[in-house]
Amino acid sequence: MNYRKGYFILSLLCLTLFMGLKSSAQNIQIKGQVVEENSKQSLAFATVAIVDQATKKAISGSITDDEGYFDLDTSASNFYVEVSYMGFISKTIKTFDIKRNTANLGVILLAEDAEQLNEVVVQAEVSRNEFKLDKRVFNIGKDISNTGVSALEVLSNVPSVSVSIEGAISLRGSQGVQVLINGKPSILTEDSGSLGSITADMIEKIEVITNPSAKYEAEGTSGIINIVIKKEERKGVNGSVTLNTGVPDNHSVGLSLNKRSEKFNLFTQIGLGRRSSPQDSENINNDLINNTILYNIGESFRNEKFYTITLGTDYYINDNNVITLSGNYAFEDEDQPSDNNYQLFDEDENLVSEWNRNETTEASNPKWQYELQYKRDFEDHEDHDLLISATGRSFSKDQNSLFSDKTVSGSDYDATQRTRTDFGENTFTFKLDYTKPFSEKWSMETGVQYVLSDVSNDYEVQNLINGNFETDFGLTNIFEFDQDVLGVYVTGAFDSGKWGVKPGLRMEYTKVNTLLVDTDEANNQDYFNFFPSIHTSYKISDMVSLQAGYSKRIYRPRLWDLNPFFNIRNNFNIRQGNPDLQPEFTDSYEVTSIFDIGKTSLNFGLFQRYTTEVIERVSTSSNNVIVQRPENIGTNSTYGIEFNTKISPVQWLSFNVDFNYNKFSRVGSFQTTVFDFKGDQWNSKILAKFKFPADIDFEATGNYNSKYQTIQSEVSDNIFLDLGLRKKILKGKGVINMSVRDVFESRIQESVTVQDDFEAYSKNKRGRFITFGFSYGFGKGDAMEYSGSRRR
Template structure:
């Protein structure tokens, strides 16, 4: 049965509206302050829980602030209140007065009971999910924080977030997620190692999940943001883990993570060395229909990488309200690549004209440096009032050389040889200032600015061996410089009541881009300023069901590779060339989401629409069997879709996560008098099952499917693949044995076909199966930490 777009969206809206059928009571606001009965000092992170009088099951809850204060709301009618904290007697409050829909508990005194330390009621400190205007907040309770697990394992308990056994983080099925620490980019959250392994669950206060970012965040598009908020001034002692990984294809590494936390300092470090191999198999067909000639190639090779990295950092808590962070990381990589491809030239009658072997040998070294300075100030006036300044810098270099040899097999092709040299340098700097000011209890004002600098230089030389002399090829040699700066200012204003809230935001970004092709003197300068408004609203129908709606304007700026007009000569019949005249694309993003939270199940349904202008598409031109791809701005795109994701834990030993996304798109545009108007759809699905087996075994199975879809000039094929992982805890959780298999059936193959009036082109690429076995030993507090075996 087939649905048109209108029927499909109507059905989705009926499903969504059908869920809004709950009879509601009036919301009650509960406030109070938790104090140590002996010292009269406030108790921070005490757990306040609302429990059902009949079943004693938790309904909702929160934690106290640094001043011991707390506020929460409930629509329940038959409930009582419990207040608990490690080392204190649990306080149950079953009689209270309601005045103008408010229960004011005033000062709640907790008394110490060291004997009861191991008997704290876990159900009263269960992790809770809270719905905010533009995000969902997962408060880490004692049920997780007392386990000593790592940040990756905590993320795995957050609705809509999935972390594979390898440590790959995805949000609503997409891996394009940005990780922030305390609201900012951080060396700890960078891709240079497994630094997140130095953060344990008891150090995390909460995790914020943002799927449609407001004007506070970069307008550059992402699949979403995960912000990990770390507790302050906690005495946690020494945590650490040592890891060893071996795999096939080669994936061998040794790593060490350490974290020392005291009253004033949090010291962290991570270091590792290793070697990895990435196999690559390709096929291509270039058929020139006008002269009935075909060029085919079949190639295979290995990319070998040896690496070493170290990270050092510290948080210094000047006092309860001021903290300074200083950290840095350095990595050094050595790359070797070997690739052989067999080429055949065939006439229309299947007559072999020429056959030759093209061999490549590439060597490269890559030094990487990343450093960070941050200052954060909290205020006595309000627990959510803060000022944050951060400066983040990074540099990357690549010194690469390659040799290409064409060796004839049959026909008239003669032996030729080329070499290339690449001197690539990149420097990035980000300066960020944010201020948050709550007022009138339910209002919050945010403002700040950001300045980002990107400087890139790519010096690329191609030489041909002619009569035993290396001669520079002026048609392929170039030096390309790319300089970009983005200055941003933003402001947001939010109202958030017990039931309903709204948040408005506006961001201004001013962009300066300058490119220079030094070999020809061709310069391109582009300056533009844009406003990026955002709007978010939410309505809470019950403690377990909310509606959220949002709008934001996004930008996708061209990157260096898209702008640099040089030719990669790895395959001289399939060339990619950048376009220095490329303009950014802009997207208006609308989203309506229902959020369902139940005891064992969380569900999210979303309807979304995206309107994009100046869409960047790769356009293929074809001449003499040579396919040249170059990005161009072509027309507009309208995309309307439906997304559903959920996490279900019916029993303690089984969790099922699933994501489904389908969208319908309409493309319009004209390029070089050719019309590129078409319609299509694509869908994808992911299902992950996690089993906690006897004898401390964990099993994870993940199935992924991505449908085929139409592009401007061709079709991307579908992909179906399965990942698998097994984990075993031994020595009381101090050691973890881990086996992961990516692409179990080696079925993940990228294929692209373009069939036009004058040419036919086909390209495919396959990586194959990856098997990795790892051992992690944890010392200090808690279990062994997770280790990511993924490529950095």
């Protein structure tokens, strides 16, 4: 329950009810200051009531200001004063001196009520999983193993979500995912590495929307993942600080501050840190035409220093109108060394040559995001509102790499290369959303959104020839990408309490222009699409509910899908883009049943997706150089089941189980190769939580991902375990944590590709990560443990 908000509203009601009882002729003025006993910090918005001695009923009241002061008057003659604040022991004052019609109560000290605070935590705790009509909510503050990790690692523990070692995010086995922050695209979701600047301590919850309504952008064929960043709105000053350290290097400091008054809500989050992500790799390229085999064993690092700051303010014009101005700046300073050993064997397995390839890469990535938002709440209904926003995002990368190949034995492979990347992206989003309830049962939503994206990637490769670096024009070009998307939507909803339905229609016009500047190769497209959706729910009883939904989705190729000029870190395994790619379209259906049985909740669902113009990476090989390039290849039909449950057999033990299985059928061809095949895959997560005495919590999370087939390869299965331990200290305001990710270093990703002219094997491993953390809430704030279930 939202106790503090209730106290605040009650106080305002008291003021309203008793304003008319004031009498200036015989009034007695009562004033003083309310202060927290331990910290001696003032308590804003404490309730001060004047109570009749005979009836024990309040006859007047007030609340303290930002500094804890109060000043009220009464015409009563037989009364006492009662001071109360949520989480503190109330104080009754019956003896005081009245001089010149004034009673100065001085400083009133309130002590924390430990028992009451404990009750608040228990009662305010939200479930780890919450199921709503069109989304599932995952509350982050409940998982100890998220200590000190980034948003990418947090996502790997979210039901239905999988994250590969390379950082590719999948939802129900599909990578066509739209990742949002606070309901909007962000510079921090443009690539998986950028999610590292968001730590778990900053996240309040993650929303998984497998079948979005027409209100949401149509982008993302498998659905939407929305990362909700914490924003404290309690009255007064609130704050928390977090310290983390770990092995390999993973050190960070986070500070969250908030000050809320009647007119303003000021908030900021500051984070800085350093981390290292080592990766071991092994690749085998087998050229079946020339009968040669290339072995490659490598080690690479991504060492980063990162800084992030968020500043914002809400200005409450009045009770119905609020303006929000916020900005975020993030900066990453990257160092990416790698060391690879190559061995080339002939058809008789004789060593032809051996050489080492060393890389030194430095990059700086400044990122900006800023937003101006206006919200109007209409008085006729709490859900009647208008929201207008303008958002700007900017991301740039300045990267330089030096590659040095040194021959160890055999044929001469000595070479020196260097690359330069100058990348810039600017995106502007303008949005209007309007919600209008016509009655308690009928409502409507409508809105418009316009997104403009302007991207440029200047990539150059140079080879050292006779002591001078010369540009390799076959690998060098400037790629420009411009995309504008205009969307308009309308939805209607009927909800009788037992049965509800929400149909909607979204229309989007897309214009895309790509240009390779040096070769003057242009590809311009524009298309107009309709995206219908419908959701319905039926409540069979208080324990059983059914939900069903349909939506049409699109995946538009991104810059890295389109840009043919990429990285040459491993110049025998190269990834390229394809500027001729067409968008994917998906029809998504699902039916879900929800059972609440005592302390156990069960969720069982069936889903089906049909995708056309499927984008897959196709590998080709020549002289042991494997090139992967995305192509539109046919259709994909996927059927699946999903099961989630939470079981608490005893008070100190609970289990969260997530299981996902899907079976797919692929039909397609590329050039002369047919890629028709059928396959399946499944994954499961089990989270066990233990509550021990002395406020100690322990949890273990097991993950299993089955093997599965792609159009050319088979990806092996993997299983790994994460552990977490938490201890509350300092009366619950402090929390110490420890987490171990991939305890047995078993999270290994392997794939095997077998084709008529080549075979390939790939293996990657990250290893074990250990993190220690400390969080402390000050002022009226809580330690970061409560990020998903904050007290108010």
